[in-house]
Amino acid sequence: MAGGSREPGRTVTSKVLSILEAFEKSRGALSLTGIAERTGLPLSTAHRLVNELTDWGLLSREPNGRYQLGIRLWELAQNTGRQLRDAARPFVQDLFSLTGETAHLAVRAGHEVLYIDRVYGSRRVPRAGRVGGRLPMHATAVGKVILAFEEDWVRDAYLNRQLERHTAHTHVDPKQLAAELTRIHEQGYATTLEEVRLGSCSIAVPVFHTGRIGASIGLVLPADQAATMTRHLPVLRGIAAQIERATARIPLETLLGSHAALTD
Amino acid sequence: MAGGSREPGRTVTSKVLSILEAFEKSRGALSLTGIAERTGLPLSTAHRLVNELTDWGLLSREPNGRYQLGIRLWELAQNTGRQLRDAARPFVQDLFSLTGETAHLAVRAGHEVLYIDRVYGSRRVPRAGRVGGRLPMHATAVGKVILAFEEDWVRDAYLNRQLERHTAHTHVDPKQLAAELTRIHEQGYATTLEEVRLGSCSIAVPVFHTGRIGASIGLVLPADQAATMTRHLPVLRGIAAQIERATARIPLETLLGSHAALTD
DNA sequence: AACTGGCTTCCGCTCAGTGGAAGAAGTCCG
DNA sequence: CGGACTTCTTCCACTGAGCGGAAGCCAGTT
Numbered sequence: 363m364a365g366g367s368r369e370p371g372r373t374v375t376s377k378v379l380s381i382l383e384a385f386e387k388s389r390g391a392l393s394l395t396g397i398a399e400r401t402g403l404p405l406s407t408a409h410r411l412v413n414e415l416t417d418w419g420l421l422s423r424e425p426n427g428r429y430q431l432g433i434r435l436w437e438l439a440q441n442t443g444r445q446l447r448d449a450a451r452p453f454v455q456d457l458f459s460l461t462g463e464t465a466h467l468a469v470r471a472g473h474e475v476l477y478i479d480r481v482y483g484s485r486r487v488p489r490a491g492r493v494g495g496r497l498p499m500h501a502t503a504v505g506k507v508i509l510a511f512e513e514d515w516v517r518d519a520y521l522n523r524q525l526e527r528h529t530a531h532t533h534v535d536p537k538q539l540a541a542e543l544t545r546i547h548e549q550g551y552a553t554t555l556e557e558v559r560l561g562s563c564s565i566a567v568p569v570f571h572t573g574r575i576g577a578s579i580g581l582v583l584p585a586d587q588a589a590t591m592t593r594h595l596p597v598l599r600g601i602a603a604q605i606e607r608a609t610a611r612i613p614l615e616t617l618l619g620s621h622a623a624l625t626d
Numbered sequence: 627m628a629g630g631s632r633e634p635g636r637t638v639t640s641k642v643l644s645i646l647e648a649f650e651k652s653r654g655a656l657s658l659t660g661i662a663e664r665t666g667l668p669l670s671t672a673h674r675l676v677n678e679l680t681d682w683g684l685l686s687r688e689p690n691g692r693y694q695l696g697i698r699l700w701e702l703a704q705n706t707g708r709q710l711r712d713a714a715r716p717f718v719q720d721l722f723s724l725t726g727e728t729a730h731l732a733v734r735a736g737h738e739v740l741y742i743d744r745v746y747g748s749r750r751v752p753r754a755g756r757v758g759g760r761l762p763m764h765a766t767a768v769g770k771v772i773l774a775f776e777e778d779w780v781r782d783a784y785l786n787r788q789l790e791r792h793t794a795h796t797h798v799d800p801k802q803l804a805a806e807l808t809r810i811h812e813q814g815y816a817t818t819l820e821e822v823r824l825g826s827c828s829i830a831v832p833v834f835h836t837g838r839i840g841a842s843i844g845l846v847l848p849a850d851q852a853a854t855m856t857r858h859l860p861v862l863r864g865i866a867a868q869i870e871r872a873t874a875r876i877p878l879e880t881l882l883g884s885h886a887a888l889t890d
Numbered sequence: 891a892a893c894t895g896g897c898t899t900c901c902g903c904t905c906a907g908t909g910g911a912a913g914a915a916g917t918c919c920g
Numbered sequence: 921c922g923g924a925c926t927t928c929t930t931c932c933a934c935t936g937a938g939c940g941g942a943a944g945c946c947a948g949t950t
Contacts, residue, residue: 373906374638374938375678382702389705395896404940409898414639427897431706433735438646439703440758441653442695448756452748459723459747471697481745483723484716484868492712494704604748637937638907659927668909673929691928891950898945906938914929920922 377403378411382420382431391428446577447479449608450569454479454579457601461594463581464490467569467605468504470512471496473520475505478577489559490582497558500525500539501532503566504578506552510543511568511575517543531556551595555588563588567598569605579605641667642675646684646695655692710841711743713872714833718743718843721865725858727845728754731833731869732768734776735760737784739769742841753823754846761822764789764803765796767830768842770816774807775832775839781807795820815859819852827852831862833869843869 384392384400392400398408412429415421419434450467457465464482468475474496482490491497499505499520509517517540525534533539546552555563566580579602581594648656648664656664662672676693679685683698714731721729722745730744738760746754755761763769763784773781781804789798797803810816819827830844843866845858 373678375642375675375682378639378642379682379684385705386702393896394898405897406899406940406942407938410938410940411639413898414637418640418643420643431703433707433740436703436706437735437740437758437760438650439695439700440756441649442700443697452746455722455745456748458719476697476701481719482716484720492704494701496701657927658929669928670909670911670930671907674907674909677929893950894948896946898943900943901940904937904939905935908933908935908937910932912929912931915927917924917926919924 374411377401377407378415381408381411381415382435385431391424391426391430393428397429443478445612446609449612450577450579450605451479453601453605453608454481456604457579457581457597458482460597460601461581463583463594465579465581466490466493466504467577467579468502468508469577470499470505470508470516473499473523475499475502475508475578489562490564491558498526498528500534501528501554501557502580503552503554503564504580506543506546506554507566507568507578507580508575510546510552511570513574528558529556529560531560533557551592551598553588553591556585561585563591565591565594565598567595567602569602569609571606571609576609577605638675641665641671642679645672645675645679646699649695655688655690655694657692661693707742709876710873713876714841714869715743717865717869717872718745720868721843721845721861722746724861724865725845727847727858729843729845730754730757730768731841731843732766732772733841734763734769734772734780737763737787739763739766739772739842753826754828755822762790762792764798765792765818765821766844767816767818767828768844770807770810770818771830771832771842771844772839774810774816775834777838792822793820793824795824797821815856815862817852817855820849825849827855829855829858829862831859831866833866833873835870835873840873841869 380401381397384397388400394409394412395405397412398405401408403411412421416423416429416432419432421429422432423429454465454467458481462483464480466480467478469478470476476496477491477493480490480493491502497505499509509520521536521540525536525539527534533542551565551567553563553565561584562582563585564580564582566578568575569577569579579598581591581598583591644665645661648661652664658673658676659669661676662669665672667675676685680687680693680696683696685693686696687693718729718731728744728746731742732739733742734740741755741757741759744754744757755766761769763773773784785800785804789800789803791798797806815829815831817827817829825848826846827849828844828846830842832839833841833843843862845855845862847855
């Protein structure tokens, strides 16, 4: 092995997965060389693996030669967490229909909220976390709700970390955030005002499962409606109750697979 | 190599992917042994690969020891075909809001229609193809529309195959189906009546992109409304036009990756 | 015609992957 | 309580799938 840029101990599986992950960071298509660079794989290795993935449909090749994630991957992944998504979907839909505002459903994944579903119309105003996307828990209403109702050690561990600031309004002081979480726990809902993005605010309530916090549903609206957004609380609570009822008989673990560990 | 059940020529990648695919056929969680059986992998090999996939979050392990597709897979896959889904989503939502019926968006994947998106409320009546699911083209309205507006060779190839029967009402005669497709092409929409499942009917219109058929949007309703479902045509056509406008500037290939070949 | 940049193919070396077998852990039954 | 059974986990010596440097190829570009 002349040059020896070989990096032993790296499994084939890890290489394949790093190829798929390469598409997360960079929107849009990647050239073979681009993939090789991002994954740190030698060009010929990347070439072989990429070709095989393309054969399986997990990657697709555009006419210009660049690669994209293939639709087969999406298809496979539809079987993931179907129980929760399928059970909750119609209610999130109702939440949107009843309020006319962007509605979403999120769960905790490690230290972040993961958006599982989202419903909005064509005249939607505020930009909100996209489905499959993650945001920090302390900057979103759904995240704060989850944090407020999580077990103590989860909350404590979270508060011990550096809290990222997104806008001038993000609450990053651990002491104050802890107090806010207590208040959220008492009042049963959380709000944000321009804490992720200027121009939007949000409100969320918890969805319980077998006594524990399982998920959270929320609304995102333009910041100028912040003062009146609590008017949606009755609907939010009603929908949350319906989702709880619909998912009660499904074991928590089969809802999403075991939740990602706090340290993921 | 004593017994020699070794099956040389099988790549690691193919083994990993066959594990993921194993979860497609069987709903719900699988035991390690179950995975080994379905994939034809020796137990210890399956064990090693499954463990590695679990570490990466592509599989998750339930407390009872069984495995499930992990949420990380779903997350990765959200980047697939985002362009079309994100662009079309609000309009499919509007289609539902305006009609109150289950609305969906589908594209062709090989010989089948693949449901890309679907919007429905909690009081939904008919069962319809699920997101990420496939159905044969000749039994669904969206499928017939796509077939009717596809290039000749695609349609001809399709008609030369054995047409699967789902109910007593499925149109399986190639001659008659060809005539129906011509009529659909002329009138600009397709309908079905209890051709996939008893009790439901559907109507769909084409969505064009750069002159070619790109997708189809449709509604599924209870069979007793079959007589009057054409009342939704104006809305369907309006929404289709909006989706066409919204996706016009996106190159077709980046919408979904190159469409799966007819023979996939 | 020579250069450039990205993709594809080739091929001998070698270590990651393999899988049978033995051990551990749990489950059921008499 | 023992022992028969099932399912999961670990071990380890062998070997061929994977590796990757290098050479070849094909468009564009100068």
